[in-house]
Amino acid sequence: MIYGFAFRAWDNARMVAYTIHEQPEPTTDRIDRADELVFVKDGFVWSAALFAPIWLLANRMWLSLFGYIVAVVGISSVLSLLGAGEQIISLAVLAIHVLVGFEADTLKRWTLEQYGWGMIGTVMGRNLSECERRFFDEWLPSQPVLRTSHTSMPGAVPTPAPPHSPATAPAYSAVDDA
Secondary structure (H helix, E strand, O other): OHHHHHHHHHHHHOOEEEEEEEOOOOOOOHHHHHHHOEEEEEOOOHHHHHOHHHHHHHOOOHHHHHHHHHHHHHHHHHHHHOOOOHHHHHHHHHHHHHHHHHHHHHHHHHHHHHOOOEEEEEEEEOOHHHHHHHHHHHHHHHOOOOOOHHHOOOOOOOOOOOOOOHHHOOOOOHHHHO
């Protein structure tokens, strides 16, 4: 029973950090901008450690992939020239994979920065959905709504408001007349 309590307490205390990135020329509507934001988790990425070249390809991280290939070929060649066995070379490649797993989030942030994306914030929570909710609760109200609902539809043309006629003129309070 005490072990279950300790495990639940540890699990509830575990927090995840994300950085939020926005593209160089975001759309004008804040809801569309929110859809285009990228959340990058801070921490070890198992898929990047296990399948480093495939993960780099899937995330379109071309310069990082090139660096990975150069590092693997270079270290393997140097170790072969020094007469190291296959086990040592395999351990060196494994070390590169572990390094990619630890630095995958940094490589992703760096790649986004190279494409002109800017970091607009950080957030912490128990999981991605909680982090998104926390971020958008703070971010959305501070963003101006640049389009009204009828102009957010594709092909819609904004129509000017009709001028006020004397019959439909706004009512003024007694304070305004004074």
